[in-house]
Structures are given as structure tokens and as C-alpha cells.
Amino acid sequence: MAEASSPTHQAREWLASILVWGTAALVTATFCWLLGDIVWHGLSHLSWTFLTTSPESAGRRGGIGPILVSTLLILGVCLTVSLPIGVGTAILLAEFTSDHSLFGRMTRRSLDVLAGVPSIVFGLFGNAFFCKTLGLGFSILSGGLTLACMVLPILIRSTEEGFRAVPANYRLSAAALGLSRTTTLVHLLLPAAVPGLLVGLILGIGRAIAETAALIFTSGYVDRMPESLLDSGRALSIHIFDLSMNVSGGDANAYASTLVLVILLLAINGTAAWLAERGLHRRIVTV
Helix, strand or coil, rough: CHHHHHHHHHHHHHHHHHHHHHHHHHHHHHHHHHHHHHHHHHHHHHHHHHHHCCHHHHHHHHHCHHHHHHHHHHHEEEEEEHHHHHHHHHHHHHHCCCCCCHHHHHHHHHHHHCCCCCHHHHHHHHHHHHHHHCCCCCCCCHHHHHHHHHHHHHHHHHHHHHHHHCHHHHHHHHHHHHHHHHHHHHHHHHHHHHHHHHHHHHHHCCCCCCCCCCHHHHCCCCCCCCCCCCCCCCCCCHHHHHHCCCCCCHHHHHHHHHHHHHHHHHHHHHHHHHHHHHHHHHHHHHC
16 A cells, blocks of 8 residues: 555655745745846946935935935834843743743733734834824934834744743753853853844844835934934835835936845845854854
């Protein structure tokens, strides 16, 4: 019977392989097509002048200098706030909270719900709380704090799963050696949980840097060079949306701005991966 079913089994494996490789090829081809279209239309308009000068004529001419600065500041505020809170909360849920406790179950369920909330809802919340209640107005700070609220659910859940993936032998061995809980967390568990943290960080950065709806209601449209975090600032995603939808003759600069956004995202993700790998390697060597 095993020999009779062998051809059928092989056919199923062959079909499954075709589906897997076909899906991978389709996704890769779609990505390459989109990236190729962006590079084809945007590369000719990309220059140092474009990156450093201010936009003119509603963005039809000029560059994206102030917009690029505003984008980096918004992202900096987002990561500065979300990283310590996200990692701390993940440690609390993974290491100090029981899986069956009411607090743990309610917190995880709340994070899962928040991760699926539309960005426009976060934008309205940020406008009501940060802009109006706290009196920050349309500012880079309001935009960054709103993005931090969006990123936190993804970052916390990914980092928590990273801690849970660490074998229990690590904790038992540290306890047998008499290491404190803090030493175990910092020098043993946290480096081992870096892959989960990195996944959450990359997903969070990808969502934050490409966000439009939430920033329209918080950071604003102003395209001048910001002088402080309390100034309004236009993010790259909003600038691309505005050029594509509201400004006639702005397609060329929209493509160039999109190319800059893609390059910026790849650079940030690559830097985060490199720093995480380097830090993990140093800790392993030290140990």
C-alpha cells in the first residue's frame, strides 16, 4: 500500500512545491515591477539639489530638504518613545506575567486589537489627545507620539514572542549560577530575543515611515524647515500623496520622493539589522 500511494504522495509534494515557488516568484516579480517603475521614473530627478532644497510651486519644482528633515524627526520621536516602552512591556509580559493571569490575557488581547486599528483612528486620537488636550498643536512631536502609539502593539508582541522563544534552560542555568534577574535579562535573554525585537522594529518602522492618514491630523502639511519639535512638519508620505492627488504636474517629483522614501526605509532596516547582529556578536564573544 505504501508503494501504491507513493506516486500520489510525490504528486502532492510536487504540486505543493510549485505553489510555494510560484507564490514566491509572483511576490518577487510584483516587488521588482513596482521598484523598477519607481526607479525608472524617479532616478532621473534625484540629485543632491533635490535632497537639500525646499519645495517650490506646491512641490512641482525644488526639492524635499525640509520634508526629509521633518520625516527623520518624526521617526526619531516615534522610536525614542516606542523602543523603551515596547521592550519594557514585552519583558513584563514574557518574564513577569503568567500566561493564565487576567492582566496578561487582557493586555495581549488589547494589543492584538490595537494592531488592527485603522491608521485614521490613530490620527483622530492623536489630534484629540496630543494636539488639543496636551496643547501640542500640529507639530512633529504630535506626529511622532501618534506613530509611537501605532508601532507599540506590533513591537511589544514581536519582542514578547522573541523572549518566549528563548529556551527555558537559559533561565535555569542562570539561576543555578546565582545570576540576578536583571543580569539574566540584560546579558542573556535580551541578546537571545534580538530576532523578535528586530522583526517588530522593522515592521514598526515600515508602518511609521509610510504612514499618511495619522500624520495629516497631527504633524500637518507645512513644508518649511522645522526649527523645533513643536513646529509643524510635512512627512514624505504626505508629500507624495499631495503631489500625486492634489498637484497637477507633480508626478516627476512624486516619483523621486517615493524613491527617496524606499531608499530611506531600506537604509534604516539594514542599519537596524547590522547593529543588532553586531551587538549580538559582541555579547557572544564576551560571554
